[in-house]
Amino acid sequence: MIYKRLLPPFGVVLLILSLSALVADQSRNELPALLSIETIKRENYLPDFSFAGYGNGLAAMPDASGTVIEVDDFGASANDQVDDTQAVLAAIAHANGVDGPVIVRFSTGRYIVSGVMKIERSDFVLQGAGSGAGGTVLYFPRPLKQVDRSASLDELRKYLVELDKREFDPDRNLNDYFSEYSWSGGFIWIQKPGMRAAPYLVEYDPEIEKLADIEAGARGARTITLASVADIDPGDIIQLQWINRAGPDAGIIKSLYGAEYRSAGSHHWSFPERPLVRQTSRVLRVDGRNVQLADPLLHDANDAIPAQVAAWDGLRRVGIEDIRLEFPDSPFFGHHLERGYNGIYFTSSFDSWVRNIRITNADSGILSYNSASLTYKDVITDGARRAHYAVHMGNVHNVLAENITIMNPVLHSLSFNTQSTKCVFKNAEVFVSPALDQHAGANHQNLFDNVTLHMRAVRSDDGPVVAVFDGSGAGYWQPGHGGFNTTWNLRVLITGGAYANEAVTVQGLDEGPMARIVGLHGNREFKLDYRPAPYVERLNQPLESVPSLYEYQRRERLVVNPHIY
Numbered sequence: 001m002i003y004k005r006l007l008p009p010f011g012v013v014l015l016i017l018s019l020s021a022l023v024a025d026q027s028r029n030e031l032p033a034l035l036s037i038e039t040i041k042r043e044n045y046l047p048d049f050s051f052a053g054y055g056n057g058l059a060a061m062p063d064a065s066g067t068v069i070e071v072d073d074f075g076a077s078a079n080d081q082v083d084d085t086q087a088v089l090a091a092i093a094h095a096n097g098v099d100g101p102v103i104v105r106f107s108t109g110r111y112i113v114s115g116v117m118k119i120e121r122s123d124f125v126l127q128g129a130g131s132g133a134g135g136t137v138l139y140f141p142r143p144l145k146q147v148d149r150s151a152s153l154d155e156l157r158k159y160l161v162e163l164d165k166r167e168f169d170p171d172r173n174l175n176d177y178f179s180e181y182s183w184s185g186g187f188i189w190i191q192k193p194g195m196r197a198a199p200y201l202v203e204y205d206p207e208i209e210k211l212a213d214i215e216a217g218a219r220g221a222r223t224i225t226l227a228s229v230a231d232i233d234p235g236d237i238i239q240l241q242w243i244n245r246a247g248p249d250a251g252i253i254k255s256l257y258g259a260e261y262r263s264a265g266s267h268h269w270s271f272p273e274r275p276l277v278r279q280t281s282r283v284l285r286v287d288g289r290n291v292q293l294a295d296p297l298l299h300d301a302n303d304a305i306p307a308q309v310a311a312w313d314g315l316r317r318v319g320i321e322d323i324r325l326e327f328p329d330s331p332f333f334g335h336h337l338e339r340g341y342n343g344i345y346f347t348s349s350f351d352s353w354v355r356n357i358r359i360t361n362a363d364s365g366i367l368s369y370n371s372a373s374l375t376y377k378d379v380i381t382d383g384a385r386r387a388h389y390a391v392h393m394g395n396v397h398n399v400l401a402e403n404i405t406i407m408n409p410v411l412h413s414l415s416f417n418t419q420s421t422k423c424v425f426k427n428a429e430v431f432v433s434p435a436l437d438q439h440a441g442a443n444h445q446n447l448f449d450n451v452t453l454h455m456r457a458v459r460s461d462d463g464p465v466v467a468v469f470d471g472s473g474a475g476y477w478q479p480g481h482g483g484f485n486t487t488w489n490l491r492v493l494i495t496g497g498a499y500a501n502e503a504v505t506v507q508g509l510d511e512g513p514m515a516r517i518v519g520l521h522g523n524r525e526f527k528l529d530y531r532p533a534p535y536v537e538r539l540n541q542p543l544e545s546v547p548s549l550y551e552y553q554r555r556e557r558l559v560v561n562p563h564i565y
Contacts, residue, residue, distance in 0.1 A: 001279070004421035031545060032518050032537050035552075043144050044535060046516065047220070047484050049447040050553035051295035052424040053400030054353050054375040056282070057554050059377055061353050064125040064319060066101025069094060071111070078109025078136075085115040096121050103127050106323065110137040114147055121188045122316045126188065128323035131358040131380070137324045143363075144181045144340025152178045152191065159200035167336040178336040182388060183417075185347025186367060187306035187325070192315050197369045198395050198418075199274060208273075209311040211238065215289070217301035219255075224301060226289045230309065237350055237372075239312040241275035242299060244268060251305035252276055256444055256482040260513035260532055265476040269440065276442060278419065280312050280372035280397050281348065295398060298421055298445060314348035314371070320357065327361040332386045335411060338363040341385075346371050354379060361408075364389040372397040382407040390430075391444075393420040394439075400550075404428040412437035416446040416485070418477060424449055426550050431469045438511055440473025444482025450489045450548045457497030457504050463497035469508025469530065479532075481512035488549040489542065519543035 034046055047371070050057045072078075074094070076085035088111065095102040101123035108129045119126065128136025157180050160164070165178045184197060191197065199205060212230035217223070224240075232238060244250040247269045254261045256268075262311040268276060282294040291309070301307035327341040343359045348353065354376045359365040361383035366376060374396070381390045387410040393399045394417030404425060406413050413430045416423055418441025426449040434453040438446070457464035464547035468490075469478040498504050506520060508530040520526055522544045528536060546552045 032117040047445045048553050049424050049550050052398045054351055055222050055393055056294050062120050064103050067098050068103045070105050078111050082110045085113050106136045112139050114142050117188050120193050125319040127321050130322050131324045132354050137326055139326045140187050144185050155204050156180045156423045179338050181340030182338045183337045186342040188344045190318050190349055191347040197347040211309045212496050214301040214307040217297050219300050220296045221291045222296050224291050232286055234283055237312050239310045241310050242277040242281040242307045244276045245272040255292045255299045257513050263479050264476045273455055316350050316353040318349055320354045322356045329361050329384050361385045366391045369395045376401040378403045380405045389415055393423045395419045397421045399423045402426045406430040409433050416443045421445050424550050435470040438471040438481040440477040440480050442482055445484045449550045452491045454493050454495050456495050465505040465507055467507045469511050478485040479512040480510055483514035486516040489519040494524050495552055503527050
């Protein structure tokens with residue numbers, strides 16, 4: 001199913017300017033200036049984030065349908081303390097050979113699994129009977145370090161050794177290579193065979209299947225003009241690629257970082273045949289050399305900022321739903337030394353989803369790469385073990401994580417990682433050691449939307465502070481993020497460390513340029529120390545009229561054209 005026309009040309013600008021009946025009652029709290037006519041200028045550009053998620057934000061996630069395959073019919077049995085791995089893998093293998101959509105279904109109770117469940121086809125749903133009491137529990141007693149026998153991460157393993165990527169801490173007698181499972185792999189592993197999760201070593205780079213160069217296209221618009229007619233049809237999934245062959249002064253770097261472009265690390269120009277920015281998008285209409293896309297362009301495409309269209313291949317309509325994933329409360333060996341208690345690993349996927357999932361004691365709950373238009377909804381992570389990532393988005397476009405609750409200690413709670421674009425965390429709440437992680441690597445145009453953080457302040461020479469924006473990433477990928485990363489209606493609840501009458505400083509000391517922070521508020525008065533300086537509005541004011549920017553922009557799209565298909 002493909003979209004009909006949703007917006008007129010330059011629809012993003014029209015959306016932002018249109019206030020419509022949706023905001024008729026603003027007596028208590030007027031619209032933020034960033035949404036108003038007076039401030040819509042190039043330097044205050046605000047992306048339309050509402051295209052994130054399954055079906056570009058307008059299509060509902062489908063109900064699972066198709067041939068139902070019960071794992072119990074292959075010999076699995078819940079609650080008997082017997083390992084069910086072989087039966088589960090047999091059911092998945094059988095499902096891979098069934099024509100049409102399939103559902104691999106678990107009954108109620110606790111199953112023991114000590115192998116990787118590889119999903120390698122489209123139209124596949126892995127389904128349990130619920131993630132709460134009386135539902136389905138998949139218990140994974142051993143880490144990926146012990147059970148992953150595939151060659152899928154061999155390139156990463158070689159990369160870690162060749163580049164001598166080590167965790168070195170003499171005070172703890174640590175000097176060891178990073179684990180390949182620190183940011184990759186999962187016991188539920190979605191990946192099309194032969195597809196690469198992420199590029200590491202140049203020698204493994206495949207030849208890009210270029211379809212055409214882009215002659216013209218404007219940031220925020222949804223139509224591109226190709227330099228030549230290409231073999232592209234409505235409904236195709238293609239990838240727009242901005243490749244930097246011009247070095248540190250390239251137009252794409254200037255578009256990414258604006259006046260701060262000289263702060264970009266060397267990886268922005270060290271790989272002249274790799275895309276620096278990728279946008280995986282659905283084609284709506286083709287008229288000669290003019291191609292209409294389902295979502296707006298991230299950047300201009302022209303002689304100064306060259307871009308191309310390439311083929312993209314992957315899985316579609318893969319769902320993981322109504323399951324609890326549980327790992328043992330085993331020792332934590334340290335950052336980058338994780339053994340691989342990882343839950344869900346999404347790669348090479350489009351229009352797919354995770355919903356109603358609880359993940360306990362994971363090293364990483366959900367990891368995502370080389371994918372687009374995913375929705376993660378109603379996800380809880382908990383447990384006593386320290387984790388690396390709760391929900392991670394890297395090398396992905398238009399991923400929506402909605403209703404996320406994090407109750408375990410996590411180094412990077414909500415993470416926009418390397419080369420993530422137009423991704424959204426919406427209605428998330430973090431209860432333990434929260435951090436909004438913008439992880440360098442040209443991640444840009446991402447949104448933290450209506451997020452709540454429970455934090456303890458620490459004392460400094462300037463009074464109590466909280467490190468809310470606490471990104472990281474290697475120096476060669478700095479700065480922390482590119483343009484137009486936005487934080488909207490962020491609520492910070494101080495649980496200790498500051499008196500009620502003290503102002504608390506919210507820190508983001510090593511972030512990126514052209515950020516937008518609107519509606520930072522909570523149970524204290526806040527000051528903001530974010531570097532480089534962002535656009536700031538409504539500090540210490542909750543956004544009652546527009547609590548969710550994603551939902552506001554999504555409703556505006558529906559007002560412009562309610563006929564979405």
